[in-house]
Amino acid sequence: MKVLIIGGVAGGMSAATRMRRLSESAQIVVLERGAHVSFANCGLPYYVGGVIPKRESLLLQTPESLAARFRLDVRVRHEATAVDPVGRTVTVRELDSGREYVESFDELVLSTGASAVVARLPGVERALVLRDVTDVDRVVEAVGNARSAVVIGAGFIGVEMAENLVRRGISTTVIERGPQVLGPLDVEMAAPVAAEMRTHGIRLELGAEVSTIEADTVTLSDGSVVPADLVIMSIGVRPESGLAREAGLEIGSGAGVVVDDRLRTSMPHIYAVGDVVEKRDSVSGQSGLIPLANSANRQGRLVADVIAGLPAIDPPALGTAIVGVFxxxxxxxxxxxxxxxxxxxxxxxxxxxxxxxxxxxxxxxxxxxxxxxxxxxxxxxxxxxxxxxxxxxxxxxxxxxxxxxxxxxxxxxxxxxxxxxxxxxxxxxxxxxxxxxxxxIGALRTIQWHELDEAISTGSHAVDVRTPEEFAAGSIPGARNIPLDELRARVEEIPAGPILVLCQVGQRGNSATRLLNQLGREAVNLDGGYRTWRAAGADRICR
Amino acid sequence: MKVLIIGGVAGGMSAATRMRRLSESAQIVVLERGAHVSFANCGLPYYVGGVIPKRESLLLQTPESLAARFRLDVRVRHEATAVDPVGRTVTVRELDSGREYVESFDELVLSTGASAVVARLPGVERALVLRDVTDVDRVVEAVGNARSAVVIGAGFIGVEMAENLVRRGISTTVIERGPQVLGPLDVEMAAPVAAEMRTHGIRLELGAEVSTIEADTVTLSDGSVVPADLVIMSIGVRPESGLAREAGLEIGSGAGVVVDDRLRTSMPHIYAVGDVVEKRDSVSGQSGLIPLANSANRQGRLVADVIAGLPAIDPPALGTAIVGVFxxxxxxxxxxxxxxxxxxxxxxxxxxxxxxxxxxxxxxxxxxxxxxxxxxxxxxxxxxxxxxxxxxxxxxxxxxxxxxxxxxxxxxxxxxxxxxxxxxxxxxxxxxxxxxxxxxIGALRTIQWHELDEAISTGSHAVDVRTPEEFAAGSIPGARNIPLDELRARVEEIPAGPILVLCQVGQRGNSATRLLNQLGREAVNLDGGYRTWRAAGADRICR
Structure with missing residues (x-):
């Protein structure tokens, strides 16, 4: 059996090594367009920042080490340019020599990943992306001469990049079109990250768009000019599904390759894994893009099991993600x-x-x-x-x-x-x-931070049950202060009508709401308390 | 409804506060024999060590704070001396005055906890235990004058105590009857903790028994004498089930109170929670003692739900536990x-x-x-x-x-x-x-560290697939070194017969075992590799 794998990073290399462990007799060929296989994508920002001091730490394996240990035929700088699903061949271009050749397969695994989206902007050719080791070499070189940087996009990678540029002493601005950093999170959960970034000197432009990139500046659509010796583009990724599309494989609405729960594409003997596929979402049951390294690694290993005839099933995905920011x-x-x-x-x-x-x-x-x-x-x-x-x-x-x-x-x-x-x-x-x-069970009723204004304007009385000291340091507008421990004795002070209870984090408010309910008063607790309300910026945006 | 709770720490106080949140009208009385309620048991060793610098940090609530916030009638230094399950009364002794009185109840919660087991040894009256704030005051006073200490028992509490005595600069010996520290763990998992303790200067006597405690020493059964200005006894706890037993409640084989999955004892209107009860084990389904703070807290809250008529069920217990040691x-x-x-x-x-x-x-x-x-x-x-x-x-x-x-x-x-x-x-x-x-699926066969000797003695050839440098630093007796990357080429060097593969942690061994199996050789991998074998002390105890 000859297994051909296109793409030699997370998914592809997991597939290759697992395939070898399952079958010593299989012929396994890995084609990688880039100069490196099996590198540490998720470490790239930290190499820029010097947290990972040595470049070789990023290179987890080499073609030589993979040949020695797993008898893999790994070919870097070899690009697959066409797939013939019927004839079961792949056309390959050797990038350094320009030579083209045809490689046959019994089973084909597409692990072509995703590429960085680059906005069409005047001057964009100066912007750098960060997807592989070649990219990181460019960024590190540029960082050496830069005093200022602009990061376009405040997603997970953009935020990591900004942190690491600051580590290198570079004055950094992050420009994000959306109203918050870390778009996948809700606004009140992302807000502390934005505050942390600002605390560490990052200039954050939210709800802002870049209109042009100049030689050492970036101009926003409002006309403001930001110094930018270096420009990093991190506004997202899109599946590298062109090869699959041209081969006639079914492509989903998100431009990813459609696979079933055994990672089979619409063509027999062709599988796909990682960032190039659409994954079934465990909440909706529907397919979509979930480009995450851990999922690519898992799918890579799993596709080898499927090819080997084991009863492996790719479960729906949750899309767990994490980011450290200072x-x-x-x-x-x-x-x-x-x-x-x-x-x-x-x-x-x-x-x-x-x-x-x-x-x-x-x-x-x-x-x-x-x-x-x-x-x-x-x-x-x-x-x-x-x-x-x-x-x-x-x-x-x-x-x-x-x-x-x-x-x-x-x-x-x-x-x-x-x-x-x-x-x-x-x-x-x-x-x-x-x-x-x-x-x-109805033992607690809560109201969310963004519902508070309406509750107040429709006649709820806001009661802050924190201590006078906490109350004095700030509360919601119009609240009266009755500390929880005095509430039983002072409940008559609250005028008739519904009551909105708040405390610092929601816990004392829970006790107070229970107490008021049992005293016959209609009361709801501000979920997450004053802290969530403040984190959401509700003191600014809700009035 | 009048709810009487005996015991005012983790389980009892969780029951009382939840009861109040569920019912403003209930009369809630908490009887606590000790001088403090709702204190931080699990923090006691760290207060001894000075990690928690202030004594008041241990006192999470006071009778006054609980009265103010939850309208609880909390009586410290009040001991319940008898329960009449039919008449639904409890006899109470006020410890400071000696006065006795009778308190009625509609519902009774026993949360009497567990007390430290004290071995019957000559001189044991000098040994201190560590269960409550009064205990910790005694220990802290004794620590002030001590240069040496003996901790009897190397369970979770004993290990924490030893660490904290060392923090106070006290020369500490831990004496444990069993062959390892942290008895609930398996020996190879506990061994690194023992090594860490020794690294920090703790003298560890395993498989040793104390025969007598003298004025400033402890003598072991082998005659050796250990300096001990201070002696801590931490050999375990037993349920404080005497009151329940005398009241005629059903008691289990572990001396804990028998409860059902709604925490009801064998008598109507009497419930029990926490360290005093036997809990259903989630692995065996059988009941036993699982004295853990988190479980006591959960059961306390849950029993209030049961009393309030909510459909709450106490699930079987896993007994998750953790300890930090340096x-x-x-x-x-x-x-x-x-x-x-x-x-x-x-x-x-x-x-x-x-x-x-x-x-x-x-x-x-x-x-x-x-x-x-x-x-x-x-x-x-x-x-x-x-x-x-x-x-x-x-x-x-x-x-x-x-x-x-x-x-x-x-x-x-x-x-x-x-x-x-x-x-x-x-x-x-x-x-x-x-x-x-x-x-x-049978894709891997392993052998455990304690099975290795037999495998070798019955003719298996041990092959260490690590690098020559790793091999030179130590391996199992009789192993030959063939690095994984050379194994395909050198497989003929291994004599006919079964092969025992090992590496550092088991991962390369897995690849090697798969390879050998596919080359037609019978092979098993040493699970956890050389590291588990060494950690288990197999280099010393298996030969």
Whole structure:
């Protein structure tokens, strides 16, 4: 059996090595257009920043090492230019010599990945992208002579790039067309990341568009000019599906190759994996683009199992992602609120601001968590987290809970490792379960930060149950302060009519709301408290 | 409704506060024998060590704060001395005055906890235990004058105590009757913790018994004398079930109170939670003692739901536990290998030594993971981890996977957050899934460290596939070195007969074993490689 693999990075190389472990007799050929295989894509920004000091750290394998260990025929700078699905051949161009030749296959794996989207702008030829080792060499060279940089696009890669340019002492501006950084997150969860970036000297232009790129500046559509010895373009990626399209393979609405749950394309003996395919989404069941390194690696290994005749199935994808930004970490899994809203899918929202570990143990930093729940089934639809420590752990636990079909309210039952330096006796995750259960059984009613203005304008009385000191440091407009511990005695001070309760993070507000309800008052709790409301910028954008 | 709660720490106070949030009208009385309620048990060792500098950090609530916020009637230094389940009364002694009185109840919650087991030894009255704030005050006072200490018992608390005594500059000896520290873990997983303790100057006497405690020494049964200005007894806890027993409640074989999955005892209107009850084990389905703070907290809240008529169910327990020891963390969930072996339950073992995050990103430290799998159902039976970073995360993910019924081999599908500072594209957890799947489908055969001697003595040829440099630094006796990259060319050097493959952590060995199998050779891989074998002390104890 001859297995031909086009693309030698995450998906392709995982497929090749697993294929060899399953079959010593298979002939395995890997064609890679670029100069390197099996490199550490996700490390590229950190090499720019000097966090990863040595270039060779990025090169996990070479054609030679793969030949020695796995008897793979790896050909770099060899580009597949055409696929004949019927004749089962691929036309290959050797890029350095220009020579063309035809390679046959019994089974073909397309792992061509995705390429950076480049906006059509005057001067864009000066903009650099960051997808492979050749790109990073260019960026590192440019960084050496740069005092200023513009990063276009504030997605995960753009934010990582900005951080690493700052590490190199470069004055950096990030320009993002959308209203927030990290578009996949909801606005109130992304806001702390934007604040952290600004704290570290990054100039952030949100809701801004680049109109032209000049020799050492970038001009925005509002006419402002930003210094830019270096311009990085990171506005997204698109599947490298041209080869598949020309071969007549079915292409999906997102321009990715359509595959089934065994990674088979529409043509027999041709498979596709990684960023070039459309993946089935575990929340909607529909296909879409989820270009993530871990999923590419998993699919690569899995396609080898499929080719070897093992009963492997590619499960639907959650799209778990994470990014470190200076002292903060932001992560998510599943769907965001805005995505659910756009899909008109019903959902419940829970915000919390737990400590990463027990408050009585030193250095317990608060994080922000958000959980999205199906109100009919109690299914977890998505989660987001931002904070200093323990963010990765909580998102991994929630992604695992989603994979295991654990209902939101059953998060209360999870037995997570507790000692005071690692968590809390009722862990942040358990607390999400308690809140989900309270909402489910009607023991708690909440209101979201963006619903507050309407509640106030329709006659709700806002009661802030924090201490006078906390209240004095800032509250929502029109709120009166009755600390929780005095609420029983002072409830008569609140005029008749519905009550909107708030506290710092939502927890005291929960107790207060319960108390008011039982005293016969109509009351709802501001979900996530003053902190979520502030993080969302509601003090500025809601009035 | 009048709810009486006996015991005001984790379980009791969770019950009381949740009860109030569910019912403003209930009368809630909490009786606590000790001088403090709702204190941070798990922080006590760290207060001894000065990590938690202030004593008041341990006191999470006071009777006054609980009265103000939750209108609770909390009575410290009030001991319940008898329960009349039929008349529904409790006899109470006010410890400071000696006054006795009778308190009625509609519903009673027993949350009396567990007390430290104290061995009957000559001189034992000098030994201190560490269960509450009064205990910790005694220990802190004794520490002030001590230059040497003996900790009897190397369980989780004993190990934490030893670490914190060393922090205070005290020369510390830990004496443990069993052959290892952290008895709930398997020996090869506990061994790195013992090494870490010794590195930090702790004298560790394993397989040793104390025969007498003298004025400033401790004498072991072998006659050796250990300096001990201070003696801490931490050999375990037993349920404080005397009150329940005398009231005629059903008591289990472990001396804990028997409850059903709604935390009801054998008598109507009497409930029990926390360390005093026997919990249903999620692996065996049988009841036993699982004295853990997080479980007590969860049960406390849950019993209030039950009393309030909500359809709450207490799920079976995994017993997830964690401990930090200087630079190491050790954690576990579910069952250990030795426990499965003792129960004659079939299992598969997987050892791995993954990096906490991507190897190309700085400071990627290795950890050790162990997974126990039901060979018939692929169910995860237990997991253990020890290492510097990321141990808590991996155990939490595995505990969540167990709760969600995710099969061992499906761990490969989990979508865990990946950026190079947080994990790997194929995370340590995914890798466990791959290994479990390889074992399940027969794509890999392994041998455990303790089976190696027999394999060699029955004629297996040991082949070490690491580099010559690694081999030179130590290998198993009689192994020949053929680096993996040379194995295809040199396979003829291996004499006929079965082959035992080893490498550093098991991964290259897996590739080598697959290769040898496909070349028609009978081969098995040493699970966890040389590192697990060494960690187990097999170089010393197996020959």
């Amino acid at each position: 002292g903060l970490t932001a992560a998510m899994t599943g769907w965001s609120e805005k995505r659910l809203r756009a899909a008109k899918r019903p959902f419940r929202v829970i915000h919390s601001h737990p400590l990463a570990h027990a408050g009585y143990y030193p250095d317990a930093a608060a994080m922000s968590l958000k959980l999205l729940v199906d109100p009919d089934t109690d299914q977890i639809l998505g989660a987001q987290a931002v904070g200093a420590d323990g963010v990765d752990k909580r998102i991994d636990v929630l992604a695992t809970a989603m994979a295991g079909g654990i209902a939101a309210s059953r998060l209360m039952d999870l037995e997570l490792a507790y000692a005071p330096q690692f968590g809390s006796a009722k862990d942040a995750i358990n607390m999400l379960g308690y809140m989900a259960d309270n909402l489910r | 630079g190491l963390t050790a954690a576990m969930t579910g069952w250990s290998e030795k426990r499965l072996r003792a129960a004659k339950r079939p299992f598969r073992v997987i050892h791995s030594h993954p990096l906490a995050h991507a190897g190309y990103y700085p400071d990627a430290a290795a950890m050790s993971l162990k997974l126990l799998v039901d060979p018939d159902t692929d169910q995860i039976l237990g997991a253990q981890a020890v290492g510097a970073d990321g141990v808590d995360k991996r155990i939490d993910v595995l505990a969540t996977a167990m709760a969600g019924g995710i099969a061992a081999s499906r761990l490969m599908d989990l979508e865990l957050a990946y950026a190079p500072q947080f994990g790997s594209a194929k995370d340590a957890i995914n890798m466990l899934g791959y290994m479990a799947d390889n074992l399940r």
